[in-house]
Amino acid sequence: MASEEELFASVDALLEEGPQLPPPSERARLREAAGITQARLAQALKSTTQTVKNWENGRSEPKPPRLEAYQRLLNGWAAKFPTHGTHGTHGTHGTHSSHGPAPLPMTPPVPQPQPAPDTLTPPAPAPPAAVRPRPASPERPSRPGTAARRPAARAAEPAPDPRFPHGPLVVLDGDGSAYGVDGIVLDCPATTVPELVEWTLVESGLGAPRLHRNGKDSDPLIVLTAAAAVRLGLPERLEGFEQRRSLRLPDDHPVVKEVTKAKWKLTRRGFGPWARVYRPARTGQRQCVQLAVLSWDALDERSWPGVQDMEPADVARVLGIYARRVITPRGSTAVSGLELMTALRPPTRAVQDKESGNWVPGHNPGSLGTEPMDPAPPEARPEHPVAQGWKGGFLNEEAFQWVRDVPLLTDEECLLPHAVGLDLNTAFLAAAARLTVGLSAPDHFRHPQFNPKIPGSWFVDLSHIELDPRLPSPFTPTGERPTGPAWYQTHTVAYAQELGHNVAPLEAYLRRETGAYLDPWHDRLKTAYVDTLADLGVTKDLTDTEFLTVMEHHRETDPALAAVLTAVKATVKGGVGKLREGPQGKHYRDGERWPALERPTWRPDIRAAVISKARVNMHRKLVNMARMTGLYPLAVLSDCVVYPSPGASPLHFLPYSASGKPQPGGFRLGPGPGLAKLEGVQDMAWAVDLMEKGYNPARHIKGGDAVLDEGE
Structure with a gap:
């Protein structure tokens, strides 16, 4: 049985963990009680109005250093505007505290997914942002001007994979907002491509489960708007860089050097409209992120009509539906x-070697x-x-x-x-x-x-x-x-x-x-x-x-x-x-x-x-x-x-x-x-x-x- 000293040490460790925020509805109540608009709060926290909206409706959670600043502000407002039925410095449960305002209600912890054999096992990952409940029918608008009909019966969609709580992809804007499926918006602090890859694999909760039990999970896809590309140090347009088979950055471009210096690799097609940044698999764990740059014509108008000119959230909706019904786009x-x-x-599939008894492809x-x-x-x-x-x-x-x-x-x-x-x-x-x-x-x-x-x-x-x-x-x-x-x-x-x-x-x-x-x-x-x-x-x-x-x-x-x-x-x-x-390329010769x-x-x-x-x-x-x-x-x-x-x-x-x-x-x-x-x-x-x-x-x-x- 654990001693009292051990129990108190465990409790103290919990108290020393990062700040916890109240539920989204309480955040909105406190701000409105203070008479502060979302835009003004966003300005104070050096963020965006949309990001504040996401915090208040549960679509995303702030990351440090905004997390600590936001917590301090909410604590101050909680002291001034306690919930109904509390007085002075009484906490939310009516208990008296002599050390200032009572702690705010904690957001329920998000369970950590168990990694699959081909996914990265991140060191001490931060809890992923809370997922907004899926709308009842986000993909089935009513048909104007026609009689209502009972929709055709179809197989129920599989339950979301707990390893990928935020879906297969996001569309990243220039202010660090990453728009995902079903209206989810995440905060992405990355300002370089290596940071973006690390964030994607460690914190984002992105990816998609395999389509066949012997297959591999789909690598997460990050779609970059023009503003996001510029923020990451990429050119807004990919012009004048034609090499080999297609448009791509030259090997001496600063971003390519950053990727190489961080010990990441690019596939043979290099850094073009569709790029794959990876590290060789270790112990069966994949480390790979797909990047698609909208302003580099990653989405061909003939195949994706009008999508390139849509807002990021709409682009995420289109690609998300396609990923759910077909496959996460890979080019x-x-x-x-x-x-x-x-x-x-x-x-391939796993088969047992008769001599060694080991499972091999x-x-x-x-x-x-x-x-x-x-x-x-x-x-x-x-x-x-x-x-x-x-x-x-x-x-x-x-x-x-x-x-x-x-x-x-x-x-x-x-x-x-x-x-x-x-x-x-x-x-x-x-x-x-x-x-x-x-x-x-x-x-x-x-x-x-x-x-x-x-x-x-x-x-x-x-x-x-x-x-x-x-x-x-x-x-x-x-x-x-x-x-x-x-x-x-x-x-x-x-x-x-x-x-x-x-x-x-x-x-x-x-x-x-x-x-x-x-x-x-x-x-x-x-x-x-x-x-x-x-x-x-x-x-x-x-x-x-x-x-x-x-x-x-x-x-x-x-x-x-x-x-x-x-x-x-x-x-x-x-x-x-x-x-x-x-074959492609003007230097090709028959027989090669x-x-x-x-x-x-x-x-x-x-x-x-x-x-x-x-x-x-x-x-x-x-x-x-x-x-x-x-x-x-x-x-x-x-x-x-x-x-x-x-x-x-x-x-x-x-x-x-x-x-x-x-x-x-x-x-x-x-x-x-x-x-x-x-x-x-x-x-x-x-x-x-x-x-x-x-x-x-x-x-x-x-x-x-x-x-x-x-x-x-």
Whole structure:
């Protein structure tokens, strides 16, 4: 049993700890009782009005030296303005004290999270700032002008990880306010990049849990506004520093030297719009922080429309929703799309060594592994080392870019008043569903028997297949009939069989180990896409008429959510594109390896499988539409198709049954991947005029009068 002396020593140690503040509501009461405004208090404490607001609503807590000064002020006010029912120097519980005002109520202590194996264990961390309770529905604004609907049921979001109480990221402003998810604002005292990294890892409580049990937790992301960049010693704009592949600070820049002097490292891409500052992992603990500089165009306007010009809190909301539904951004949306594949299919898992009994990293079945894999020569880019000297042709699985020959237009079609464009929602994502791809290296075969269940590349002659000239050929991106043997992905050859034609491959590169590698990637992005659309009022229970009406203005409902929606779509296309990333830089020479080839996810064969399936899916719908309605497309561009129409709405030509239900097999309206939405409507004469000039109406149908002197 502890002695009295030991107990008193423990109590004295508690008394010597830092000052404790009263609850937020009491802080606000005392200030208002003193007749002091938040702005005046902020001026006295050399802070900002927003920071004082955060202290008084529990979003953040002050740090030394402001903490001691604020405590002294509150103690003084507490003596002058005691709570109701106290008198003179009586404390809050009515006990008399002869040593001045009674101590103020203590803020409940924040429990310390237990570190995961891949997170930094900080030495004696300061308690993280208090988290404001999450609003009931911060991401689902009401839809003006439409009838109220019960929101679609969705899986409950996982409980916040106690190791990361403040979410995955913050947006840092020039005054040291760090805006996080759900309205949280933290005080960041850092004035240099090394201090910012230390604060992030030790005090901020930022990060995100792994998406797969065999994966790694997401590193915290700090997004810097222009003012924050300047405060940290960075240039406001990154101009005139072009080196190697992209814009980045030169190695002799003072900030880069600061980082190096503090024994932190930068990745090979250096300090650019997206930078990773890290130390090599020790005993399995990661020490890494991601930085994104807004004024250096870290958020591409095409993928994040309008986000760069938003207020920091709104930027944090956009990126926070994306991080929660997709992944903490790690670069461009293309980079994030590729990283998401690895996060959901980690290359390794813990396995027990039979001899030593120790747990060691081992291959995770269904993943792409840890080592890069060269493609077969016809699957590679022409610059690739394995393609040097190869004369057997290359796989050309790309999306449609086709326009019907004008002489094939009928008088009846030309007399129709409108050209209506339909766009398939995330067509590549729909194609990734239940897609079997190769996981092992390719093996070469001569005169193999075609098997539609084996992913790979087949050299086969499909030029004898004759189809309706009013439809594009499904075997080429241009829609033109093949002229001889060529390389095709499995789905393209299987579709030739589906159309009733015999196929006799001359050779093939096939993979023995296969799997649905992209399934979890598809599932997560599909959920993110559908949920974000639902938050914008576009739900699956809408009728087709209601769907078209809501889609006209859904982006105006909430610009932040609209930006998330665009980013999700860009993640799909960019992630697929990254599977075949090419060399960059004017000094590259054919035959040299480039950095992307060192990734296990450099897999042009998987990209070809996605695009082949998407193109086949599109063609199948075109054939079914012609069979059910007698209508033929004017043009196709990737996932957009233009039809002549008697009315200015898809409802005038889409096939419906007598009961009013959409006919299966054709284009159907709706919010899900693979379903269609209205892309645009123009006069039929406008479309014919573009076709006669050699332009693709599907490219311009959304924008109306397009600039036509730039070519296609």
